[in-house]
Amino acid sequence: MKIFIVGINGKMGRAIASAAEAEGIEIAGGLDMTPGGQYPVFTKAEDVTLDYDCVIDFSRPATLDAVVSLAEKRGVPAVIATTGYSEEQLARIDALSKKVPVFRSANMSVGVNVVESVLPVLASALSGFDIEIIEAHHNQKVDAPSGTALQMLSAVKEGLDYEPDIVYGRQGESKRRKGDIGVHAVRGGTIVGEHTVLFAGDDEMIEIKHTALSRRIFANGSLRAAAFLIGKAPGMYDMSDYLASLKK
Numbered sequence: 001m002k003i004f005i006v007g008i009n010g011k012m013g014r015a016i017a018s019a020a021e022a023e024g025i026e027i028a029g030g031l032d033m034t035p036g037g038q039y040p041v042f043t044k045a046e047d048v049t050l051d052y053d054c055v056i057d058f059s060r061p062a063t064l065d066a067v068v069s070l071a072e073k074r075g076v077p078a079v080i081a082t083t084g085y086s087e088e089q090l091a092r093i094d095a096l097s098k099k100v101p102v103f104r105s106a107n108m109s110v111g112v113n114v115v116e117s118v119l120p121v122l123a124s125a126l127s128g129f130d131i132e133i134i135e136a137h138h139n140q141k142v143d144a145p146s147g148t149a150l151q152m153l154s155a156v157k158e159g160l161d162y163e164p165d166i167v168y169g170r171q172g173e174s175k176r177r178k179g180d181i182g183v184h185a186v187r188g189g190t191i192v193g194e195h196t197v198l199f200a201g202d203d204e205m206i207e208i209k210h211t212a213l214s215r216r217i218f219a220n221g222s223l224r225a226a227a228f229l230i231g232k233a234p235g236m237y238d239m240s241d242y243l244a245s246l247k248k
């Protein structure tokens, strides 16, 4: 497998390159606004003439046009891990998935995805508990709350029989109302990623917490996703499809 990395000179791009090198996966090159590094780096998708089997994107929503064009021009799958897309951009990704296989997950770690699979069950069983989601990331992260926190929120909502009001942080007079879900973003230092879902009841608390100790988990997950996509029919795939494929 030969991969093309969008955002190759970023924190995740570098983590993928090192994970790929360790596994003997070939790196054709990448796209980035920052030049440099040991692989060919392009700043514009139209200048790319390389041969590759899959595009892996960890960059910014602004590169979506490039990601779409890189996948379309060679008819290859795209693993899209960037977070913070607008509704319009998500529709664009959906349109791309009609032409090539697309794997999108706001969190490429297997552990987080397993946590997400149990959240609807807990939310449903812990009826009447107050629910809060707290995430923490490094001080360079642009979007808040994290894509993973939003994914966890949507997993929790699947288990509820009511439509919660989402409260992003609190300040001043802001007493909790029944049915609120608070979502809180902490930013600082080099925290790779921490997500806690708190179920608080009368005299008891349950916390489900995932801590990413390094970016390697996301890099390895995206390489697994790329290998999984090759040869698949066009469509939208995510980590639940990959995990299900392991059981067969």
Ligand SMILES: NC(=O)c1ccc[n+]([C@@H]2O[C@H](COP(=O)([O-])OP(=O)(O)OC[C@H]3O[C@@H](n4cnc5c(N)ncnc54)[C@H](O)[C@@H]3O)[C@@H](O)[C@H]2O)c1
Residues within 6 Å of the ligand: 006, 007, 008, 009, 010, 011, 012, 013, 031, 032, 033, 034, 043, 057, 058, 059, 060, 061, 062, 063, 080, 081, 082, 083, 084, 105, 106, 107, 108, 109, 218
């Ligand atoms: N899905 C996951 O598992 C997961 C895990 C970690 C990070 N992320 C997401 O991946 C993205 C990148 O994270 P990071 O920590 O590597 O960020 P980063 O800032 O370290 O790297 C982003 C890279 O993209 C490049 N870039 C930005 N805008 C560009 C543009 N318009 N054209 C070309 N290159 C451009 C930057 O130069 C940089 O090298 C973020 O959206 C982050 O939330 C997702």
